[in-house]
Amino acid sequence: LRFESVVEPRGTLVQMGNSGGLSQLLDFGFGHIDLWRSEPMILAQLMIPAESARDTIEALGDVGLLQFKDLNGDKSSFQRTFANQVKRCDEMARRLRFFKDQVEKEGLSTPGRPQVKYEDCEHFDELENKLETLEKELLEVNSNNERLQRTEAELAELSLVLEHAGRFFDSNSSQLLSRSAMPTDDEPLLEGGAQAAPDTAARVGFVAGTIQQDKLNNFERLLFRATRGNMFLKHVSVGKIRDPTTGEEVSKHVFAVFYAGERSCQKVNKICDAFNANRYPFPEDVTRQRSMAMEVNARVRELKSTNEAGERRRGAMLSEVVTHLDRWITMVRREKAIFNTLNKLSVDVTSKVLIGEAWLPAVAVSRVQETLDHAASKSATQLRAILQPLSTPEVPPTHYETNKFTRSFQNIIDAYGIARYGEVNPAVLTLMSFPFLFAVMFGDIGHAILLCLFAGFLVWKEKELMKQDLGDMVGLLFAGRYVILMMGIYSLYTGVIYNEFFSMPIEMFGPTHFYCNNKTTITQLYYPPKPDYLPANVTWEFDVGGPVDPRDCKKFNGTMQYPFTEMPYVFGMDPIWHGRKTELPYFNSWKMKMSIILGVVHMNFGIIMSVFNHLHFRDYVSLLWEFIPQMVFFNFIFGYLCILIIAKWMQYGCIADLYGVMISLFLNMGNLPNKPLNADGVPPDQVFSGQAGVQKFLLALSLIAVPCMLLPKPFILKSRAQKLAKHKGGHVELSSHVADEDEESSRRPNTHASSGSLAAKDDGHGGGHGDHGHGEHFEFGEVMVHQMIHTIEFVLGAVSNTASYLRLWALSLAHSQLSGVFYDRVLMMAISVSITSKNPIAPFIGFFVFACATLGVLMVMESLSAFLHALRLHWVEYMNKFYKGDGYKFVPFSFEHVLQQNDDDKDK
Numbered sequence: 001l002r003f004e005s006v007v008e009p010r011g012t013l014v015q016m017g018n019s020g021g022l023s024q025l026l027d028f029g030f031g032h033i034d035l036w037r038s039e040p041m042i043l044a045q046l047m048i049p050a051e052s053a054r055d056t057i058e059a060l061g062d063v064g065l066l067q068f069k070d071l072n073g074d075k076s077s078f079q080r081t082f083a084n085q086v087k088r089c090d091e092m093a094r095r096l097r098f099f100k101d102q103v104e105k106e107g108l109s110t111p112g113r114p115q116v117k118y119e120d121c122e123h124f125d126e127l128e129n130k131l132e133t134l135e136k137e138l139l140e141v142n143s144n145n146e147r148l149q150r151t152e153a154e155l156a157e158l159s160l161v162l163e164h165a166g167r168f169f170d171s172n173s174s175q176l177l178s179r180s181a182m183p184t185d186d187e188p189l190l191e192g193g194a195q196a197a198p199d200t201a202a203r204v205g206f207v208a209g210t211i212q213q214d215k216l217n218n219f220e221r222l223l224f225r226a227t228r229g230n231m232f233l234k235h236v237s238v239g240k241i242r243d244p245t246t247g248e249e250v251s252k253h254v255f256a257v258f259y260a261g262e263r264s265c266q267k268v269n270k271i272c273d274a275f276n277a278n279r280y281p282f283p284e285d286v287t288r289q290r291s292m293a294m295e296v297n298a299r300v301r302e303l304k305s306t307n308e309a310g311e312r313r314r315g316a317m318l319s320e321v322v323t324h325l326d327r328w329i330t331m332v333r334r335e336k337a338i339f340n341t342l343n344k345l346s347v348d349v350t351s352k353v354l355i356g357e358a359w360l361p362a363v364a365v366s367r368v369q370e371t372l373d374h375a376a377s378k379s380a381t382q383l384r385a386i387l388q389p390l391s392t393p394e395v396p397p398t399h400y401e402t403n404k405f406t407r408s409f410q411n412i413i414d415a416y417g418i419a420r421y422g423e424v425n426p427a428v429l430t431l432m433s434f435p436f437l438f439a440v441m442f443g444d445i446g447h448a449i450l451l452c453l454f455a456g457f458l459v460w461k462e463k464e465l466m467k468q469d470l471g472d473m474v475g476l477l478f479a480g481r482y483v484i485l486m487m488g489i490y491s492l493y494t495g496v497i498y499n500e501f502f503s504m505p506i507e508m509f510g511p512t513h514f515y516c517n518n519k520t521t522i523t524q525l526y527y528p529p530k531p532d533y534l535p536a537n538v539t540w541e542f543d544v545g546g547p548v549d550p551r552d553c554k555k556f557n558g559t560m561q562y563p564f565t566e567m568p569y570v571f572g573m574d575p576i577w578h579g580r581k582t583e584l585p586y587f588n589s590w591k592m593k594m595s596i597i598l599g600v601v602h603m604n605f606g607i608i609m610s611v612f613n614h615l616h617f618r619d620y621v622s623l624l625w626e627f628i629p630q631m632v633f634f635n636f637i638f639g640y641l642c643i644l645i646i647a648k649w650m651q652y653g654c655i656a657d658l659y660g661v662m663i664s665l666f667l668n669m670g671n672l673p674n675k676p677l678n679a680d681g682v683p684p685d686q687v688f689s690g691q692a693g694v695q696k697f698l699l700a701l702s703l704i705a706v707p708c709m710l711l712p713k714p715f716i717l718k719s720r721a722q723k724l725a726k727h728k729g730g731h732v733e734l735s736s737h738v739a740d741e742d743e744e745s746s747r748r749p750n751t752h753a754s755s756g757s758l759a760a761k762d763d764g765h766g767g768g769h770g771d772h773g774h775g776e777h778f779e780f781g782e783v784m785v786h787q788m789i790h791t792i793e794f795v796l797g798a799v800s801n802t803a804s805y806l807r808l809w810a811l812s813l814a815h816s817q818l819s820g821v822f823y824d825r826v827l828m829m830a831i832s833v834s835i836t837s838k839n840p841i842a843p844f845i846g847f848f849v850f851a852c853a854t855l856g857v858l859m860v861m862e863s864l865s866a867f868l869h870a871l872r873l874h875w876v877e878y879m880n881k882f883y884k885g886d887g888y889k890f891v892p893f894s895f896e897h898v899l900q901q902n903d904d905d906k907d908k
Contacts, residue, residue: 034401035410035425037616040362041396041890047386048345048354052379057338057893059375064894065368066358067397071346080343088128089336095131096329099321102138106315108322124335127328138317145310146247152303153244155296157210157252158280162293164236164254165208165282206258207268211277213237213251219275223257226267232258244278256282330899337898357390359397359890396421399890404462408480409434416875417885424612426879429605435486436494437873440598441811441866442487443494444819446502450859451488455481487867497572498812502854503819505575512576513569516553517561524548550576587816591809593645599805599877600638603798606881607631613882625712629705630794630881636698636705637665638802647687656685670696710791714784721778801877807869815862822858826850 044066048056060066072080080086211219220233235255243250255277257268272279283289345356360368369387376384398419402410406427412434413419413427442448458465458481470478477484499505515524524547548556560576577583607630614623641662648654660673664685668674671692672683830846833839879885891897 033428035406035428037423037425038396038398038419038421038887039401039890041359041399041421042362042365043357043359043390043392043394043396044365044368045388045390046345046354046356046358047388048356049383049385050347050352050354052376052383052385053342053345053354054338055379056372056375056385057341058334059371059378060368061334061337061341061893061895061898063367063371064892064896065364066360067890067892068341068344069357069359070344071355071357072344077343081345081347082339082342085339086336086343089332089339092128092131092332093329093336095135096325096332098135099131099138099318099325100329102142103318103322103325106318108318124331127331131328134317134321138314138321141310141314141317145307145314148303148307148310149242149247150244152300152307153242153247154278154280155300155303156241157244157278159293159296159300160238160241161208161210161254161280161282162289162296164238165234165256166286166289167236204258204260205265206256206282207265207272207279208254208256208282209272209277209279210238210241210252210254211235211272211275212243213253215275215277216253216255219255219271219277222271222275223268226271227259227264230260230264231268234258245276333899334895337893337895341893358893360892361399361890395887397890398423398887400425400427405482406431408483411479412483412871412874413879414889416879417883418887418889420884420887422616423884423887424609424616424882426609426874426883429609430874431486433602433605433878434870434874435483435490437598437602437808438487438866438870439490439492439494440595440808441869442491442815442863443498443812444500444502444815445492445495445506446500447819447854447858448488448491448495450855451484451491451863455485455488459485487863498816499573499575499578500816500819503816503823505573505578507575509570509572512550512574513566514550514560514562514574514576515566516548516550516556516558518558584813587813588809591812592806593649595805595808596638596802597642597645598808599802599873600634600642602805602873602878603801603881604631604635604639606878606883607634610882621713621716625716626709626790629708633702633705633709633795634798636702638798640695640698644687651687654687656687658685661685661687665695665699670699706791706795709794710787714780714787717778717783718780721780797880804877805873807873811862811866811869815858815866818862819854819858822850822853826853 077083077086216235223231223233233255235253237251237253240249240251242248243252259265259268269279271277283292342354345354347354365387372385372387398421400410409431410425410427413425413430419425439448442451458478462478462481465478469475495501496508499508517524548558550560553560577586607627610627611623614620614627641658644656644658644661648656648658657673664671664673672685672695675684678684827846827850830842830849833846834842
């Protein structure tokens with residue numbers, strides 16, 4: 001069986017259905033990127049002999065390349081072929097959980113999960129018998145030990161009762177027995193005691209035992225009320241002892257209750273039972289007490305030795321179990337996964353062959369075939385499974401081949417939604433754009449170095465950390481270690497641009513290019529010689545004849561200016577801006593405009609990405625009547641704003657109010673704001689000549705683009721539906737997925753059949769709806785409403801999404817200002833206090849507070865905030881321009897995934 005003749009290569013799949021010239025024009029090499037689109041998937045049918053079915057599925061589970069479809073979805077779990085085997089696995093798993101609980105109670109540690117191959121599972125039935133035998137033996141040992149420990153605890157309590165109760169029994173019982181009169185059950189002790197007959201003393205009884213300390217007060221109170229005071233309670237604390245019922249160490253008291261009358265006896269016994277007080281026999285005769293105490297002590301010593309022997313036997317059994325426990329758990333999980341997969345297969349009428357269907361990557365066909373051949377050779381029957389392709393209109397799963405670097409970025413995209421099969425994967429550009437947008441908000445050289453050091457440590461120790469249980473928080477950071485590393489590297493780059501090292505400027509590329517000039521002559525000032533009025537012993541602190549330092553400019557009545565002949569600063573921001581009064585207005589304006597430019601460029605990438613989806617799905621209607629109007633509307637307004645920003649930067653002395661220009665663009669229909677002309681006879685808000693005419697032209701095209709997005713596409717689809725109805729000579733049915741998301745979903749069957757190695761025939765239409773599925777009735781109203789919603793969402797979103805990128809400006813300024821506050825108000829203030837008060841401890845305290853604030857607020861809270869904002873910019877502003885995210889992930893049957901999933905469930 002040869003798959004090569006029907007499985008199309010990746011490049012052909014990516015460019016499927018495109019016209020030759022347009023495909024070559026837009027072929028930027030993206031098709032050769034593994035993450036650009038999903039791996040080509042095929043649906044294959046497996047015919048497996050029943051005798052070798054288990055071995056075959058087990059071999060496929062080791063490879064982990066097939067996602068089996070459930071062909072028995074109409075059957076319950078009890079009606080399936082291998083329901084009994086699954087039940088056996090569940091029973092074995094229950095026994096293993098019991099063993100694991102016993103091992104954990106014993107305090108033994110497991111050696112870790114071994115690598116189990118399917119050759120190791122040949123004696124699975126023997127393992128079942130062994131586990132059953134071990135369970136019976138362990139239950140018997142536990143039962144015997146519990147019984148012996150309970151007996152030992154009871155004897156220990158009895159020994160304490162004999163020891164302590166005998167003391168206060170001797171001191172109180174003789175007093176009670178020698179009384180001349182005792183009350184009856186219906187008569188209180190304080191009333192008429194002198195009139196009772198002396199022979200009633202024979203009816204005095206007592207109960208001795210133990211009770212928990214926290215129940216003693218309530219116990220005594222209830223006894224007094226139940227007997228109406230006809231009792232006498234004596235108790236003493238014996239500390240913490242083992243309770244015979246629960247086996248736990250609890251604080252207890254030994255008590256003795258003296259009462260009169262049979263009815264009081266019954267009440268006292270019931271109250272003791274209600275409070276879980278343990279009652280023990282206590283002889284009145286002292287000689288019998290001593291002999292009984294000796295007998296109890298002897299039995300306690302005997303039971304201790306017996307318990308020790310039982311514990312040694314139980315420990316030996318658990319030590320033997322713990323060496324194989326993880327291996328047994330792994331084998332049982334694998335076996336259960338095998339039978340669960342076999343339950344997805346259907347059985348033919350002869351019950352000799354199991355038939356299954358599974359998705360697999362096209363590039364993995366040869367490896368799967370080799371695995372099947374290897375499993376057949378290992379089987380006793382030597383019967384080979386047959387693998388053949390199937391043609392299906394079903395949507396294939398989405399699968400990307402990722403590595404440890406790209407996996408974390410792909411997880412960011414998958415958290416939003418799994419890509420539709422064949423759809424462009426946003427992770428390709430997210431690899432660069434996500435850490436860059438984060439760095440725009442987090443740019444600082446010092447903070448970036450700390451971030452790189454943390455991520456570098458995780459990368460350096462990744463082999464060791466992968467073997468450990470890191471918990472939820474640390475595990476999440478470790479999984480995104482390469483994302484953090486990239487964010488740190490990009491933050492180092494933006495920190496160099498901002499010229500900030502823990503908020504302080506550094507002269508990495510030389511000193512400032514601003515000079516201190518004379519206010520009158522506009523020439524550079526130099527330090528003058530030492531004035532004559534200064535005494536000879538006073539040193540002149542300035543370099544005579546040297547240029548005046550910017551920090552001393554005001555002292556010498558100068559002004560800071562940037563000469564026209566001076567070149568710009570080599571790279572990044574000039575360090576002179578930091579610490580000046582104009583620092584915040586300057587950075588405010590620059591970062592705000594920079595955020596708008598970055599946002600427009602980023603969203604343009606998102607709109608352009610939709611071109612590749614339209615071409616791949618042959619959706620030329622959306623290409624012409626969605627992509628082009630969107631580009632026109634978006635760039636003729638917001639792209640034009642970016643051009644104005646850059647043009648204003650390039651013109652010296654331009655004071656145009658771009659806010660007013662954009663507001664006037666809509667309110668005055670493209671005209672500039674109505675302001676008085678400047679001295680040159682030019683409007684103050686004009687950036688270039690002829691600006692008003694250009695704005696009117698751009699605004700007109702932008703307004704025309706809105707109905708172009710709204711109207712043509714629904715009517716074209718309606719026209720095609722009518723033509724298809726005439727062609728069929730009757731009623732037409734067209735997939736209403738058009739009204740759900742886009743025409744792309746209606747062309748899934750054709751694309752999937754091609755990727756499934758049996759390409760469906762194209763109907764020859766060049767537009768987007770050449771081969772709609774014949775499912776639901778075409779509703780023009782639904783399509784029109786959907787297109788209206790889509791158009792309104794894009795138009796309003798163009799404004800709101802552009803404004804949303806201003807978060808880059810806000811968070812960048814907040815990060816810089818917070819860092820400056822911690823540096824100036826904590827660290828430098830502590831150093832200043834140390835100098836003025838001559839306190840050498842102040843700098844250390846200040847540095848400690850500064851370090852805690854930097855790590856806790858900036859490195860943790862600020863980095864998390866910047867991460868979440870960068871995530872939102874990608875999910876909402878960038879990906880909604882082209883990404884549908886309504887696919888489902890390729891989850892192959894793999895023992896590695898099964899064991900990992902079970903470990904995650906156990907942690908939860």
